[in-house]
Amino acid sequence: MTLLTVQDLAKSYDGGTVFAGVSFALAPDDRLAVLGPSGSGKTTLLRLLAGLDEPSSGVIERATDLRIGMVFQDLALWPNLAVLDNVAFALPNAPKTQRLQSARDALASCRVAELASRKPGTLSIGQQQRVALARAIVARPQLLLLDEPFSSLDPLLREELMAEVRRLAGEINAALVLVTHDVFEALALARRIIVLEDARLAESGDLVSLLSAPQSRMLRQCAAQIEKLRVRKVE
Ligand code: ADP
Ligand code: MG
Secondary structure: OOOEEEEEEEEEEOOEEEEEEEEEEEOOOOEEEEEOOOOOOHHHHHHHHHOOOOOOEEEEEEOOOOOEEEEOOOOOOOOOOOHHHHHHOOOOOOOHHHHHHHHHHHHHHOOOHHHOOOOHHHOOHHHHHHHHHHHHHOOOOOEEEEEOOOOOOOHHHHHHHHHHHHHHHHHHOOEEEEEEOOHHHHHHHOOEEEEEEOOEEEEEEEHHHHHHOOOOHHHHHHHHHHHHHHHHHHO
16 A cells, blocks of 8 residues: 655746656655755655645645644744644544543643643743644644654754654554654664755665665765764774
């Protein structure tokens, strides 16, 4: 079974082509990382996958009634709503008591149940990330899209939240697409990657194999970074 198939996807704005020729497929238990430098179109691609924007050309086929959850790069929590309502809002069709219960469950899964009545603006960035994650999983998505969810966290918090995301994706049985510019995040969470660079899909496949013979500048840089760490460890 395939959750989603992307064929020859391209997106352009007046300013020019963001990318073209992007193709890949996602199975229900996939963990895919989208790696690329800033401005390479990672957020654009994620928004297309979520159906929030239309491609300029190419096709996205989604499984029937595919449920998608997304954590936005800027989190996009509603500042005027309490945390519980932020999460419950992602379930507009259910009766209110059920929505609130599901929202409480999702907050508990993300280990922030005690923040339910707080406003997002009063939370630390790590807590906000967890609330955004709770909102993304409350409708039990089959596909979870994460746009650089760890980039503003300190190293310890980042490790903690990465482990949390791994656990949650397993718990709700969702496929994962992680957008990142950090190869270590990709290594920690993904089995497969695609690299966006120079307005195209520069390479794709198993990250560890690709790193042994990188074709893109992005992966060459990552391989060099890893090598540097290895050398330092040996010294
Ligand atoms: P990334 O997430 O990899 O940093 P983005 O997807 O945010 O990259 O942006 C890729 C390119 O597309 C950038 O050059 C950006 O300016 C452009 N872009 C994104 N959204 C729009 C938009 N709504 N209108 C015009 N250009 C856009
Ligand atoms: Mg982005």
